[in-house]
Every structure is written in structure tokens, then in C-alpha cells.
Amino acid sequence: MMKIKIGDEVLVIAGKDKGKSGKVIKTYRKDDKVVVEGINIVKKHVKPNNQNDKGGIFDIEAPIHVSNVKKVEAKSNKKTKESKVK
Numbered sequence: 865m866m867k868i869k870i871g872d873e874v875l876v877i878a879g880k881d882k883g884k885s886g887k888v889i890k891t892y893r894k895d896d897k898v899v900v901e902g903i904n905i906v907k908k909h910v911k912p913n914n915q916n917d918k919g920g921i922f923d924i925e926a927p928i929h930v931s932n933v934k935k936v937e938a939k940s941n942k943k944t945k946e947s948k949v950k
Contacts (some may be wrong), residue, residue: 866891866930874933876903881928886938889925897927904928909947 875885881903890899906926912919
């Protein structure tokens with residue numbers, strides 16, 4: 865079960881963009897993935913078609929697994945506290 869929703873501020877804790885933060889713009893609940901604004905940018909090669917006359921190479925945000933992001937409190941911009949298991 866994902867506890868991250870669209871519009872939440874998250875911090876990337878693993879991967880090539882570790883330490884960066886951004887806003888969640890899309891969630892994939894079945895795959896447990898989220899798309900974060902400005903994070904995990906990849907190049908997409910697109911053929912020319914009816915909607916895009918020229919085609920080309922575009923930079924897009926790819927989904928990142930929800931375990932690699934951490935929700936950040938919006939008010940104080942601090943990381944959320946983790947409970948310790950005793």
C-alpha cells in the first residue's frame with residue numbers, strides 16, 4: 865500500500881538522483897511507482913507521426929519505485945521521522 869499521493873513533496877533516497885527532491889506528478893499503484901517532477905530524466909526516441917511531425921529525442925521523467933523515495937513534510941521541509949522497532 866502506497867502512502868504517497870499526487871502533489872506530495874518527496875526526497876529521493878536511492879539511485880542516480882539521490883538527495884534531490886521534487887513533487888509527485890503521477891502514481892502507478894499496481895507497480896508501486898511514482899513519477900517525480902525533474903527526477904529520473906531519460907531520453908525517449910520518438911518517430912514522426914500525426915501528432916508530432918518531426919519526431920526526435922525528448923527528455924521525459926521516468927517512473928521511480930516508491931521504496932526509493934521518502935515523503936517530506938511540506939510545512940517545515942524536514943524529513944519525516946521513522947519509528948524505531950524495539
